[in-house]
Amino acid sequence: MRIHNTLTGHVEEFKPQREGQVAMYNCGPTVYKRQHIGNYRAFLMADLLRRALTYLGYEVTQIMNITDVGHLTEDDVADAQGEDKLQKEAARRNVDPWEIAREQERYFMEDLAVLRVPPAHGYPRATDHVAEMIEMIGQLIEKGHAYEVDGNVYFSIDSFPAYGRLSGNTMDKLNAGAGGRVEERTDKKSPHDFALWKRDEKHLMQWDSPWGKGYPGWHIECSAMAKKYLGETLDIHTGGPDNKFPHHECEIAQTESITGRPFVRYWVHCGWLEIGGGKMSKSKGELYTIPELTEMGYEGADIRLFLLRSHYRAPLPFDLELLDEAKTVRARLDNFVYHEMTERPDGTANPDLPKLLADTRRRFKEALEDDLNTSAALAALFELMHAVNKAQPGREDAERVVALVREFDEVFDVLSPPPQQDLDAEIQSLIEERDTARAERNFARADEIRDELAARGIELIDTDGGTRWKKS
């Protein structure tokens, strides 16, 4: 397995700390608003990574955090001026922030289910780990990496020279490029210092701490929970492109200042999902949530395939036509498995088939091993389908082919469930009537019945072996 590591900027050979075992942490959602499809690109990448690693024989432990406090609207300012996003939404809707957090967390899980994302091994909430955060903050102060000013605790950037290694925004660069954008004056020693603990009497979520009542800053939660559930050094840490800076820089600074060991071996970030030539984000208008898309008739699997068809790191344009295309492709896959390869006649085994299957599996695997090259993996699958359709296999060969397609689908998970085979008696008799009409060459009546069933969502397919149908 080779994977692109943001830390080095290169695709590297992946070697977990423990042979065959992977400790993976995914930056999860901030539960103050419904996540949109752009957010889900990052979560589906995490899912892909987990599935691919599992397919390749690794045992993966996956932890994804739920941010339910402390994510500020002004992380850079990172003093008491910044607003907690959850708090802001709570004030807007005039409801308890806890209520919003739990509601949005529930929606998130619902969306993941629609997207066929199997649950991670844990979804720790920030608010359940304030004690761990306080402990880490205390350690940072002890070691001289953090300082308290009037109930606020800041991480001192100057105490961590490696700051900026991940994003390229090193301190000298940040200072050089300040260009008037860092203008605020605060109680911080350096404008780039970020908050670990914040005092704010008006905040609705308050915890006791050695520095008085307050609540934790955003970045510290990931350091605390990653350490608790996966240890001091993670094999993989994922996130969206926006997490690189400052969030992940801050995580590195906090954790490594305490442990003195590398925090993460491989940083993996996805590319932006773009809409209208720009990124899709909550602060702009046009974004789609999962329920909005399903109401429009798209299935989770359509969205999966749309996202998995291109490389996870490339910027990906989003529009409904591309989603339609994914739907078309998926229909072709379904058709192959449930129609072309089903009810095949008996036949002799094709001597070339074993090699075709082995080559296809090798190509598929090698593509995944090459920094999750899903485009190439899918190309292998399409070429297999083409070759098999051409060869018109007998039943046993067809079953072998389908088994391989299903094996690939453990990674992609885009096949529809098997079509229902039960039909009510009325429809059944209409189909029989049509068969009779066709036999009598009464095509007018036959087409009439076809149209009628189509209106009821039943699509008829005439084959040599008789009339088949499927729900359209």
Added chain:
RNA sequence: GGUGGCAUGGCCAAGUGGUAAGGCAAAGGAUUGCAAAUCCUUGAUCCCCGGUUCGAAUCCGGGUGCCACCUCCA
């Protein structure tokens, strides 16, 4: 101003030194009572200029265009 990234046929998209995967769309053909599906056929010298090389979409230099981060954001 600083940082990171992108530029491949109508659209989407692989490919990082050896004569451009795959998908969607489109067109023609085979098959079909009509359909659907399937099969056959048809398309790009890879943003521009210069360089390195026997050979570059792929490396180097210089341009141009676009996106993002340095505010909230996956």
